[in-house]
Amino acid sequence: MKINTDLHSHSGHSGGVGQIDIKKYLETLPLKGINVFGTGDCLHPEWNRYLKNSFIINEKTSLLEFNRESQKESETNPSFLLQTEIILTSPLQKTSKGRKGVHTLILFPNFESIEKTTQFLEKKGMKNTIGRPFIKCSSNNEVSDTLNHILDIDDTIEIIPAHVMTPQGVYGSINPINNMKDFYGESSERFSAVETGLSADPEILSLIPELDNMTLISNSDAHSHNLNRVGREFSELEMNSLSYENIINAIRNNNVTLTAEFNPTEGRYFLSGHSDAKSGHSKGEYCIFSPANTPKDHICPICNKKMTIGVLDRAFEIRDAQGGEDRKLGYLTKTRKPYKSLVPLIEIIAASTNTVSISSKKVIDIYNTIILLFGTEINLFTQDKKKVQQILTDNNISQNIINGISEILDNNFSFSPPGFDGTYGKLNLGIKEDFLNINTVKLSDNHTTTTNTLKDFI
Ligand SMILES: [Zn+2]
Numbered sequence: 001m002k003i004n005t006d007l008h009s010h011s012g013h014s015g016g017v018g019q020i021d022i023k024k025y026l027e028t029l030p031l032k033g034i035n036v037f038g039t040g041d042c043l044h045p046e047w048n049r050y051l052k053n054s055f056i057i058n059e060k061t062s063l064l065e066f067n068r069e070s071q072k073e074s075e076t077n078p079s080f081l082l083q084t085e086i087i088l089t090s091p092l093q094k095t096s097k098g099r100k101g102v103h104t105l106i107l108f109p110n111f112e113s114i115e116k117t118t119q120f121l122e123k124k125g126m127k128n129t130i131g132r133p134f135i136k137c138s139s140n141n142e143v144s145d146t147l148n149h150i151l152d153i154d155d156t157i158e159i160i161p162a163h164v165m166t167p168q169g170v171y172g173s174i175n176p177i178n179n180m181k182d183f184y185g186e187s188s189e190r191f192s193a194v195e196t197g198l199s200a201d202p203e204i205l206s207l208i209p210e211l212d213n214m215t216l217i218s219n220s221d222a223h224s225h226n227l228n229r230v231g232r233e234f235s236e237l238e239m240n241s242l243s244y245e246n247i248i249n250a251i252r253n254n255n256v257t258l259t260a261e262f263n264p265t266e267g268r269y270f271l272s273g274h275s276d277a278k279s280g281h282s283k284g285e286y287c288i289f290s291p292a293n294t295p296k297d298h299i300c301p302i303c304n305k306k307m308t309i310g311v312l313d314r315a316f317e318i319r320d321a322q323g324g325e326d327r328k329l330g331y332l333t334k335t336r337k338p339y340k341s342l343v344p345l346i347e348i349i350a351a352s353t354n355t356v357s358i359s360s361k362k363v364i365d366i367y368n369t370i371i372l373l374f375g376t377e378i379n380l381f382t383q384d385k386k387k388v389q390q391i392l393t394d395n396n397i398s399q400n401i402i403n404g405i406s407e408i409l410d411n412n413f414s415f416s417p418p419g420f421d422g423t424y425g426k427l428n429l430g431i432k433e434d435f436l437n438i439n440t441v442k443l444s445d446n447h448t449t450t451t452n453t454l455k456d457f458i
């Protein structure tokens, strides 16, 4: 059977998130078609207590189910999997460029293993007042020992480097390193998977040789139950029956049948640059560089400070450092699984109807009508385009929306300008822009120079 999983989320205790109510997730997840959802922040004392009180453990699957007496047995009831993200920090011995902090996912089989992990990490001085626990290590060896100790608590605990290419990921641009071992030490040999994150996809990660034998999984990293957040990235896993252990085995054995990805150009850190929110920049004054043009010293030409280095630049740097110079964009390692670039349906409807707010009643009404036709959003996106068009036409969905959905199914869309320096890319339906043709050196809205394309660079 195929199970749609989204195994990275956050509770209201993580920064910048409002109060989160699991009941809201119970409304959203069946619409999206997510079968198993990460609880987020399961080491946080209050959230941990809330999870214990709100869920029952299904003895057959070892997954959590919402403890709602009135809840009917239904195929669409999502299960939850105990999950947290932690931040480990360590000085970097090799490059001695200061401390690096790396976000890392942990999946747990039960509350007992969480308790043991908490006791262990508390002895190490874990700061746990915000959703993501913070663990300060004095060396890479200590990072390695810490993770090895957690993995020894239960052999079904899984550790997965989170959103590996973003600034807070292991390959990220803050105090950059070019090998996982330079941060995680020997413990990285026990990892089976990495999370692609919103700014990278299997194509970009195929540039990195040391990932060749690892599973790539996609998760939403949702900070809210909203329809454009939950399940915006997910992984479809193949297993005989639904259980925690089978999910872990599917990840370890790369039994991934599909990952849904953001188009990387939408991700907030795709290209290098500086947004106009940076000090020293006036409004409308920003710079974006494709790798063919990024200044070698990484200095922003507007404010003369170091700019935020994008995922694509980092991927090429790591490729070269790992001896993968012969790999070009477009190359996919043999171990890579099918993947699709998706845009949340609610955003397609808003863009197709020129509606600014995805929470407007008009947009939500259309969304609900379409979901009734397909059962779930994932069902819509995994069906044949002609069939989708027929069903939408037969049910009087407006042509603009049918066109918008068709463009996504055809992969005929792009984000322009692409995401950079914390800003999401802007959706353009019906316009396909290849990574290889990105050729913008943009210094401000009214000052754009065009030089080398990425094709010239690789
Ligand atoms: Zn994170």
Ligand SMILES: [Zn+2]
Pocket (backbone or CB within 6 Å): 274, 278, 280, 281, 300, 301, 302, 303, 304, 305, 307
């Ligand atoms: Zn700047």
